[in-house]
Every structure is written in structure tokens, then in C-alpha cells.
Amino acid sequence: MSEDSGTSGTAAAAYDGTAVAEGRPVRIGVQLQPQHATYDAIRRAVDRAEAAGVDVVFNWDHFFPLYGDADGAHFECWTMLGAWAEQTERVEIGALVTCVGYRNPDLLADMARTVDHISGGRLLLGIGAGWFERDYDEYGYRFGTPGTRLADLADALPRIEARWSVLNPEPTRRIPVMVGGGGERKTLRLTARHADIWHGFGDADVLDRKHRVLDEWCAAEEREPSAIERSAGVEAAPEDVGDRLHALGTRLFTIGTDGPDFDLTLVERWVAWRDRMNDAHGTPGATASAG
Numbered sequence: 001m002s003e004d005s006g007t008s009g010t011a012a013a014a015y016d017g018t019a020v021a022e023g024r025p026v027r028i029g030v031q032l033q034p035q036h037a038t039y040d041a042i043r044r045a046v047d048r049a050e051a052a053g054v055d056v057v058f059n060w061d062h063f064f065p066l067y068g069d070a071d072g073a074h075f076e077c078w079t080m081l082g083a084w085a086e087q088t089e090r091v092e093i094g095a096l097v098t099c100v101g102y103r104n105p106d107l108l109a110d111m112a113r114t115v116d117h118i119s120g121g122r123l124l125l126g127i128g129a130g131w132f133e134r135d136y137d138e139y140g141y142r143f144g145t146p147g148t149r150l151a152d153l154a155d156a157l158p159r160i161e162a163r164w165s166v167l168n169p170e171p172t173r174r175i176p177v178m179v180g181g182g183g184e185r186k187t188l189r190l191t192a193r194h195a196d197i198w199h200g201f202g203d204a205d206v207l208d209r210k211h212r213v214l215d216e217w218c219a220a221e222e223r224e225p226s227a228i229e230r231s232a233g234v235e236a237a238p239e240d241v242g243d244r245l246h247a248l249g250t251r252l253f254t255i256g257t258d259g260p261d262f263d264l265t266l267v268e269r270w271v272a273w274r275d276r277m278n279d280a281h282g283t284p285g286a287t288a289s290a291g
Contacts, residue, residue: 032045
């Protein structure tokens with residue numbers, strides 16, 4: 001196995017995600033990318049997303065915009081999640097994903113536990129190895145290499161779990177851990193060992209391969225593949241890609257949008273598709289879309 005992105009071979013049969021996703025409802029997330037907007041606009045977008053019926057509202061863990069004006073307006077991730085925990089009532093919240101290199105893992109565990117309590121048990125801890133060099137350079141973190149950043153992730157995950165076990169008060173629930181990334185030799189093995197959710201990137205052919213590799217690592221780690229919810233970012237309309245990704249076992253679909261307007265038109269189409277799919281498959285979602 002390699003730590004590159006890879007694609008599935010044309011001769012391979014299509015991956016059947018039925019077993020890994022049995023009984024899991026389709027869920028819809030929106031990533032409100034905290035760039036090129038005032039905080040008032042971000043706050044209103046959170047309200048609109050919850051009213052639209054999404055299941056999860058994510059931000060991201062960067063210090064500068066990733067698109068558009070590189071020095072445009074931008075806000076920090078975890079401070080924002082604390083505010084969202086008070087603002088929202090129903091949706092789960094989290095970062096897609098937290099960079100492991102920006103915070104001591106024990107501190108991150110305590111931050112997550114605190115937001116978990118503020119939100120009444122609605123935090124997801126998304127975490128990954130990190131990649132955006134400017135964040136590291138300008139804030140004084142060691143950028144290192146892909147190998148050192150993955151080593152940091154491998155060190156952090158058990159430390160976070162251990163810290164949760166001794167905090168007083170403890171988290172309100174077993175906080176779901178989402179690992180983001182597609183490296184086949186290390187990231188997916190760490191996912192199999194520690195994660196409740198895996199978030200992947202790429203088209204259906206790429207995700208087909210990644211699901212196979214994740215299943216192999218689950219076998220090596222003596223973990224049931226069905227224990228890990230499969231998640232993906234989507235940019236196209238549900239009628240174009242939804243059915244294929246659903247067949248692969250993907251159940252959490254996240255649409256990204258940024259400022260200044262935070263257009264939720266595509267999100268609303270995915271919410272409607274979610275409801276049709278859950279009705280058709282008899283898997284009612286944990287949250288109901290707005291009437």
C-alpha cells in the first residue's frame with residue numbers, strides 16, 4: 001500500500017458498500033468556509049444551514065483563506081465552534097478537519113470536551129495531519145514532512161482518547177472522531193484503529209479504492225468496517241453523483257460554501273435527496289429537514 005492518492009483499477013468490480021453502511025441513514029453536512037466574510041455573515045449562514053435541515057455544520061482549521069484573495073478576511077476555527085455550540089440547537093458541529101500540528105493533543109482533547117458540553121453533546125472531532133504550509137510558517141509551527149505530520153497524528157489520537165478518559169467532568173458522550181485524508185499506508189490505518197468516521201476526497205473511482213483499502217486495514221486492526229461511517233465532500237448535484245457514492249457506502253455528504261454570501265442552494269438539493277433516500281431505504285435520519 002502507498003501513501004499516495006491512487007485510483008481504482010478498471011478491472012476491479014465496483015465496491016459494494018451495502019455491508020459497511022447497513023442501517024446508517026444518509027446525512028448532509030455543510031462546510032461554512034470562514035473566509036471572505038464578516039462574522040455576522042457567518043453567524044447568519046449557520047442559522048440558515050440549521051433551518052435548511054442539514055445534519056452537521058463544519059468549518060475548517062486554517063488561518064488564511066484557501067481560495068480567492070490570500071490575505072482576505074478569515075476567522076479561527078475553535079473559537080468559532082464554541083460560539084456555534086451556543087448558537088445552534090440541533091445540528092452537530094465540528095471542524096473539517098482540525099490540524100493536529102496546531103495544538104497540543106491533550107489541550108485539543110480538553111477543548112473538544114468543553115465544546116461538547118457547551119453544545120449538549122453535538123461535537124464531532126474532525127482531525128487530520130495538515131498540509132497548508134503558510135499556516136505553519138506564519139504561526140511558527142514546524143511544517144516538517146508528510147511523514148512527520150502523520151507521525152504527529154499517530155501520536156495524538158491515543159493521547160486524545162486517554163485525556164478524555166480522565167477529564168472531570170468527562171465528555172457527555174463518546175465524542176465521534178473523524179479522520180480526514182486518503183493516504184493508504186498510514187492515514188487509513190490510523191482511521192481503522194481510531195476513527196468513527198472517515199472523510200475522503202476525490203471522485204467515485206478514487207473513493208471506491210479508498211473504501212477497499214480501509215476495509216483491509218479494518219481487518220488488520222481487528223475492527224468491523226461497518227463501525228466507521230464513510231464521508232465525502234461533494235461539489236456536484238445529488239442526481240449526478242449521489243447514487244454512485246451511496247452505493248459505495250458513503251452516508252455523510254458535505255457541501256462546501258464560502259463568503260461573502262454562503263450560497264446554500266446546492267445544500268438544499270442534497271437535503272431533499274437525503275430525505276428521499278432515507279425514505280426509500282427505511283433509514284430515517286437523526287434529524288428532520290425543515291418543513
